[in-house]
Amino acid sequence: xxxxxxxxxxxxxxxxxxxxxxxxxxxxxxxxxxxxxxxxxxxxxxxxxxxxxxxxxxxxxxxxxxxxxxxxxxxxxxxxxxxxxxxxxxxxxxxxxxxxxxxxxxxxxxxxxxxxxxxxxxxxxxxxxxxxxxxxxxxxxxxxxxxxxxxxxxxxxxxxxxxxxxxxxxxxxxxxxxxxxxxxxxxxxxxxxxx
Numbered sequence: 549x550x551x552x553x554x555x556x557x558x559x560x561x562x563x564x565x566x567x568x569x570x571x572x573x574x575x576x577x578x579x580x581x582x583x584x585x586x587x588x589x590x591x592x593x594x595x596x597x598x599x600x601x602x603x604x605x606x607x608x609x610x611x612x613x614x615x616x617x618x619x620x621x622x623x624x625x626x627x628x629x630x631x632x633x634x635x636x637x638x639x640x641x642x643x644x645x646x647x648x649x650x651x652x653x654x655x656x657x658x659x660x661x662x663x664x665x666x667x668x669x670x671x672x673x674x675x676x677x678x679x680x681x682x683x684x685x686x687x688x689x690x691x692x693x694x695x696x697x698x699x700x701x702x703x704x705x706x707x708x709x710x711x712x713x714x715x716x717x718x719x720x721x722x723x724x725x726x727x728x729x730x731x732x733x734x735x736x737x738x739x740x741x742x743x
Contacts, residue, residue, distance in 0.1 A: 549635060549670040550588040550602065553681065553698055555688045583691055587698060588614050590622070591673070591710045592631055597622040599702055601695060608645040620653060637662040667720050669713035676709065677701040 586602040600618050604610070615633075623631070633655050635641045650657055665671045680701040681694075688694040 554584045608643040611640040612649045632656045632658040634658040
């Protein structure tokens with residue numbers, strides 16, 4: 549999965565970002581955030597895929613290069629045991645070119661609902677890494693310094709954290725099913741009240 553990292557801190561914050569567990573501080577902000585890098589990576593129970601720093605706007609052919617150069621070597625190293633690939637439903641992931649490529653590599657893609665980042669454990673990893681990358685209000689003056697810090701945060705993650713996140717998938721999916729059943733029950737009650 550991919551994430552954009554800004555020199556001035558995570559996206560979605562107007563003035564500054566801070567770790568909620570620490571006292572807020574004020575920081576400078578450059579116009580347009582001063583620059584950013586886009587990172588793609590993945591992980592499995594048996595390890596981490598190497599980071600890929602993406603250049604330019606992504607399209608299906610460029611996206612296909614990323615799993616080809618990073619995911620497939622990882623899969624070969626783990627002996628291509630039973631595994632499923634989870635990515636979101638953005639257009640470059642669901643394009644026919646991407647589907648055909650993954651099918652040609654015999655990659656099983658996990659069927660996944662759109663707009664469901666809470667179900668994807670990589671989002672937890674991005675949060676853990678953000679706290680490390682931007683600790684103490686960390687801001688960067690160069691893209692290379694930011695890349696180095698991102699690499700350090702990624703390669704220093706404890707394997708147990710990643711394994712725990714993978715093991716949490718069953719519970720995550722179960723909770724979604726329960727919520728969907730509750731919503732269906734509520735919908736039926738509301739409909740029966742009005743009809």
